[in-house]
Amino acid sequence: MGEIICNKFITLKHDIEGAPKEEDFEVITTNISISSIVKQGSNIVLVKCLDVSIDPYQVNRMKSYSPSQNSIIPASKLVHGEEIDGNGIGKVVVSGHPEFRKDDLVTGRLSWAQYVVVEDVKLLRKLYAMGFPLSYHLGILGVSGLTAYAGLFKLGKPKKGERIFVSTASGSVGNLVGQYAKLFGCYVIGCAGTTDKVALLKEKLGFDDAFNYKEESDLKVALQRYFPEGIDIYFDNVGGEMLEAAVANMNTYGRVIICGVISEYTDPKRRAAPDMINVIYKRITIQGFLVSDYKDEDNFTEFVSTTSKYLNAGQIQVLEDISIGVESIPSAFVGLFCGRNVGKTIVKIADD
């Protein structure tokens, strides 16, 4: 087994300023020697990447500085020339760890690459596909789904009939927040950035209403029109002016769940500026969260069982935006910041 595997991976050429461009990335080809991995007791696992998740938060790791880089490990700064770790699904090629065997399906921290050498197997877990397509386990049954589920139900604590506003509602998390909230019995309006996305929200995903924020000259006035009775829960994926406008339209005891602030990831000048007088008088709670706090078995089991039931009953739609091949990763990533994606952005690196 002195085999050599040729691996292509994506890396950063330099720190990113503003929105990412394809030219900020390059593809590097290296050789991985299997002999050191395969040894019993090496505890190293070589994984072939099948599907990798492409997520906006990664841009914060690519900047010279972001407050997020002081946070937990998957938020640490990325280094030029090195691999870009990210959530993915793969198949074990060779394993020096007793818990994993050749051909096991795994999910966890993989890489924007064809192959990844995993030295810390705590970042992997075996994947049981439960009859669903593998890609579902990155989106609707994976981190995106859990983010939507936990953010809405554990933080937002909706009551039936409450009025919910979701931004980037056709995105990987937003579309599921809206669908969960509808299935739970809430009134849901989403916003998105194209006419097609708005139509999708209303016609395919069953949102009560939706609008194109780019067609609104005054977001506060728009939200007042869409929510004459006020907003009970705002699930925020964008920050900035939309956050400000939503807070101005919240009801008493309203809850704002800050899941992402994509408008601020690439424009440090634009800053969410909710009116704190509203926050006081309406007793609003603004809460930031990371899905990593909800990955324990209890929460994960509840989420997967609810969601797979909805899937099997055909009650929830799956939106995936899949590109093919490791070379397409930069384009897929850049697309997140100009609104090209619909639903969960995934790059399929290999079929099996």
Added chain:
Amino acid sequence: MGEIICNKFITLKHDIEGAPKEEDFEVITTNISISSIVKQGSNIVLVKCLDVSIDPYQVNRMKSYSPSQNSIIPASKLVHGEEIDGNGIGKVVVSGHPEFRKDDLVTGRLSWAQYVVVEDVKLLRKLYAMGFPLSYHLGILGVSGLTAYAGLFKLGKPKKGERIFVSTASGSVGNLVGQYAKLFGCYVIGCAGTTDKVALLKEKLGFDDAFNYKEESDLKVALQRYFPEGIDIYFDNVGGEMLEAAVANMNTYGRVIICGVISEYTDPKRRAAPDMINVIYKRITIQGFLVSDYKDEDNFTEFVSTTSKYLNAGQIQVLEDISIGVESIPSAFVGLFCGRNVGKTIVKIADD
């Protein structure tokens, strides 16, 4: 009893723009005829004001518009030429309501006036002084104390040893937040706007440290210096740049309690702009609150029994800033916005 009582009250001359000035107010003298009040079944109570509470939030009622004016009744817009209702302590002069008798001490919504005709007695309750000076029941044993107590313990949920930052720490609420937190076993730092106030916090009130924010050119850097291990709870009375700086220095799972945003009351351009990327990655909760949500008997009893125990044991200091006479109200109010007050601002209208 055809008696006429001569009454002086304070009113607004016009809507206030920016910080209030003494010239924005005037004293009006009117006559109150007792005959219609004294009739059994009138349900009206005439109260002589003894002490009135002077509070910054009132300025929001004096502006052409503030989001707070859409909120609950004591926040409604004030009308020129009419009385300015506010929290106070008084003594019943005559009563047409069976629950109140002449000479009863009462507290509740009185007025910036010598006398007030109370038509809705639900806004009054009888006051039992419990051996403490009457003014305490506006400050440390009244709304200011309950605000500090409920904000810190019910929203902030401190743990012993946690690190707490309080802004306007020598103000009516801030000084008590700091003292409660110290007595509970937290590490507490406050900021204020003069050297004397800083000395008071450290030397008289037992804060672990304190600083003059006006001497700091970069509030983020200052807080980093005072909290090298980060802030667990920020009790915010000012908003704006201090809120932004505090959020940048919060620890994971930090809690920000928005009690007031005095910097924004008088300067609509200055807007709290916490970095939402920090809010997400540190899972920070920012929560606005009004003390009116904590006036139920359970909360009030817990607060009063804890606080009176501290008072009787000499463990808590009482900071009051008392002016004399109804004519001094505008000056006392204006003083709140230029940092003149230390502790609870009260105007004593009459001794008894």
